[in-house]
Amino acid sequence: MSKVAILTDSNSGITQMEAKELGIRVIPMPFNIDGQEYLEDINLTQADFYKMLEGGAKVSTSQPSIGYVNSIWDELLTEYDQVVYIPMSSGLSKSCESATISAKRDYEGKVFVVDNQRISVTQRQSVLDAMQLAEKGYNGQEIHDKLIEVKFDSDIFIMVDTLDYLKKGGRITPAAAALGGMLKLKPILLIKGEKLDKFRMRNRSVDNAKEIMLNACIEKINGYLKDKDGRTDNIHLEVSYSGVDTTEAKKFVEMIKEKFPGQEVVCEPLSLSVSCHIGPGALAMAISKALPDEWVK
Numbered sequence: 104m105s106k107v108a109i110l111t112d113s114n115s116g117i118t119q120m121e122a123k124e125l126g127i128r129v130i131p132m133p134f135n136i137d138g139q140e141y142l143e144d145i146n147l148t149q150a151d152f153y154k155m156l157e158g159g160a161k162v163s164t165s166q167p168s169i170g171y172v173n174s175i176w177d178e179l180l181t182e183y184d185q186v187v188y189i190p191m192s193s194g195l196s197k198s199c200e201s202a203t204i205s206a207k208r209d210y211e212g213k214v215f216v217v218d219n220q221r222i223s224v225t226q227r228q229s230v231l232d233a234m235q236l237a238e239k240g241y242n243g244q245e246i247h248d249k250l251i252e253v254k255f256d257s258d259i260f261i262m263v264d265t266l267d268y269l270k271k272g273g274r275i276t277p278a279a280a281a282l283g284g285m286l287k288l289k290p291i292l293l294i295k296g297e298k299l300d301k302f303r304m305r306n307r308s309v310d311n312a313k314e315i316m317l318n319a320c321i322e323k324i325n326g327y328l329k330d331k332d333g334r335t336d337n338i339h340l341e342v343s344y345s346g347v348d349t350t351e352a353k354k355f356v357e358m359i360k361e362k363f364p365g366q367e368v369v370c371e372p373l374s375l376s377v378s379c380h381i382g383p384g385a386l387a388m389a390i391s392k393a394l395p396d397e398w399v400k
Contacts (some may be wrong), residue, residue, distance in 0.1 A: 105242040109233045110175065111199070112167070113143040114191035114374040115226040116343070117203075117251035127230065130175060130190075132376055133165040140165070143375050150347055152375050153383050156173030164376045171204050174208075176214050185213055189229050189250070191376065192220040193366035219254035222294065223374045224341040228257070228391040235399050249398060256331065256392035258323055259294040259343075264314035264384025290318035291315055292381070309386065313355050316388040317362060328392050337393040342371045346383030355386060 111117060112130040118285055122129040131142040134152070138161050141147035173190075177188050188206070193199035199218050200308045204213040221229050229250055289312055324335050340359055344352040349370075356368045372378075373387060 104181075105184040107237045107241075107243050107246065108179040108186045109230060109237060110179065110186055111189045111193060111226065114222050114376050115189070115230055116223055116371045116374050117230060117347045119144050124152070124313075125234065126165055127231075127234065128175060128179065130167050130172060132191075132374075133167060134375065134379070135165055135270070136160050147375070149372055149375070152277050152378070153346055156379070157383060162379055164379055166201070169201045172198075172202055173205060174192075175210070176210060176299075180210075180213060183317055185215065186210075187215050187217060187246045189217045189219070189226065189233060189238070191222045191226060193218045213243075216242040217247050217250045219250050221254065221257060223259065223377055223387075224295075224343050224369060224371055224389045225257040225259055225391050226374075227369075227371065228339050228341070229254075230393050235394065239399055249394070253392060253394065255295070256328060258320065259387055259389040259392060260316040260319055260344075261292045261294065261380050261381065261385055261387040262309065262316065262391050263290050264309075264386075265382050271314075278309060285390045289399045309351055312386065313351075313358060313388075316386075317359060320390045321362070323390060332395065333394060334336070338366075339369070339391040339393060339395075340366060341387075341389040341391070342390065343371055343373045343387040345378035345381065345385040351386055355388065359388070 109127040110130065111127065115129070117125070117127070117129050119129060119131070131145045132142065134141045136155055174184050176188070188202060190199045190202055199216065201218045202216060206216045217229065217233070219229055222351060232381045233246050233250060236249060241249070289309065290327065291312055324338055328338065329335050330381060340357050342352050342359065350372055356370050360366070361369050373385060
């Protein structure tokens with residue numbers, strides 16, 4: 104049986120400390136802030152990031168060099184037979200594409216890059232799923248193939264508190280941002296696969312956004328996710344947020360628990376690469392279908 108290492112990046116929201124507890128590795132994502140490079144969760148904390156972002160610093164995302172990624176693979180392969188690497192969605196960064204090319208060229212049969220087009224809490228769930236499969240004895244290729252098979256079995260709905268960052272990123276026009284600001288709109292976006300799309304643009308309150316996101320997730324659970332196996336009880340529920348204030352996130356967790364009594368609701372910060380484009384004050388709900396029973400039992 105192959106000994107398989109699980110590797111991801113900090114877009115998953117998994118901290119370095121949590122990674123040690125889980126027995127996995129996390130590659131920190133680099134950020135350029137006012138011309139200086141920072142590494143997420145190494146010399147860049149959530150609090151520091153938002154302080155600089157809200158202070159008007161010029162913030163841009165980057166990607167780890169392929170040489171650095173290769174060095175982590177080489178290190179892991181001294182202890183493990185294979186590596187399953189789960190980076191952020193290829194639709195949101197070229198990091199996954201670079202890793203895929205390198206793995207096929209120089210690490211055939213040893214490193215398997217999973218382009219399952221997830222980010223943040225749903226990417227985190229993919230990592231936990233990969234760990235579960237590895238514990239059941241699947242090899243790297245099998246884990247890769249199974250994660251690809253279920254890659255679209257998740258959704259993230261995100262309420263944006265301010266339109267300023269979408270305007271900066273060119274996702275909406277300055278005129279639309281100005282109008283939205285006047286109307287105090289808090290639009291809801293959808294991350295599905297490789298895209299960050301509009302879902303409900305004319306929403307005006309946090310409480311209403313929570314209702315919209317919860318109902319949208321319930322519709323998905325009773326719709327295409329139920330069609331997978333006829334079940335609605337094998338779903339992972341997740342809340343995420345940007346910024347340092349967790350008040351609304353905690354309220355949202357309790358609201359979801361009322362609809363899904365007895366079910367765990369994970370609550371984690373949004374990855375900084377997402378927050379960079381939508382700003383602080385965002386609130387999200389995500390759902391992920393659990394792995395099929397026949398794979399893990």
